[in-house]
Amino acid sequence: MAVQYHTARFRLVPALAKALTVATPPIRKPGTLWIELPRPIAAGTEPAGHVRIGYARASTVRQSLNTQLDALQAAGVTRVFAEKISTRATTHPELDKAIDLARELRAAGVAVTLVVHEHKRLGRGLDLAALAEQLRAAGINLEFLTGELQGSHDPSGVVFTVLAALSGMEREYIRDRTLEGHESARARGRTIGGAAVTDEAMLSMALHLREQNLSLRDIAARLVITKGKKKGQHPSPATVLRMLREHDGAAAVPTTMG
Incomplete structure (x- = not known):
């Protein structure tokens, strides 16, 4: 695929020449098998249906997912991705699968909403803000069933981004308060983290x-x-x-x- 079309007819019409500047997709390169790329959704086109995809997460293996799963089922979610993994983990495989499926459905012209029990199940601070950017780029809606951010949020708006930033500030505030408490306890001669094991x-x-x-x-x-x-x-x-x-x-x- 050429980066830009160069024909005599287009050179005669400068406006057309400028309009036909085509960026080559990264997967289009010599020696690769041709596959059809997702077709962009035309502006003003009505979505062909609406799918609600659920995601549930527990931080440890011992925690139960029943409360989240029951709430998602009651909210009309039929496809749920669930996993037990820490918020601090660098990757969340089931969440990635949920987003990949949402992207595929959205590219096919279907309206998609990612439904989560609470925003903390997705992450906090920068992680939540980064996820919001992914959803915004794909045109995927987001809904929280409970918690501080309860309700439906449009990733294209600024409200969700602001709330995600506030969530990160909350985490830093809790961390600072914890460190201050530790320093205060040490100043009073108290041991932090259980009985001392050194001698x-x-x-x-x-x-x-x-x-x-x-x-x-x-x-x-x-x-x-x-x-x-x-x-x-x-x-x-x-x-x-x-x-x-x-x-x-x-x-x-x-x-x-x-």
């Missing part, structure tokens, strides 16, 4: 291993907890890092001679 003997061994230029993971694998519920287990690399940082910080404080 002087573990610190001494960790310092010795650090001098040998071992990684935190290797140091942790050579240490053993001697007390508490985790007795006999290895501390985590994060615990070793915190222990060494506290030691280094205390050693850096100058002492006053009496």
Whole structure:
């Protein structure tokens, strides 16, 4: 496929020459099998039906999806994609499948709405905003059955984008408040994250291993907890890092001679 048509007749009519500048799709290249691309939906064309696709997600395997599935069924959703995976996961396979199906139906001229129990099932902050951009580009509607963003949202409008941004701000606010609470507890001498598993003997061994230029993971694998519920287990690399940082910080404080 040529990037631009060059014929004598079009050169005689400059307006036509400009109108026939065609961008070559990425999949159109020498040696590739020809396939028919989705045809654009003509402006003003009425959708050939309406499909409601549901998506449900739980953050852990132990959490139940029954509440979400029942709500989606009551909302008239017949096709549901469900998975148990953390919000922090970089990919959500079932969500990707739902969006792919929605795109195919939309390209065929069918109106599509992605229905979710609550906006948190899709993600927060930048992830939710990025998803909104995908839906906007494909012309897919979005509906939440409950929660702060309950109702139908048109991805082409600005309301959903603003609410997605507010959701991200909420997450940052909660994170900041949590960190402030931890700092306040430490200032009062309280331990964060359960009972302490480190002691002087573990610190001494960790310092010795650090001098040998071992990684935190290797140091942790050579240490053993001697007390508490985790007795006999290895501390985590994060615990070793915190222990060494506290030691280094205390050693850096100058002492006053009496």
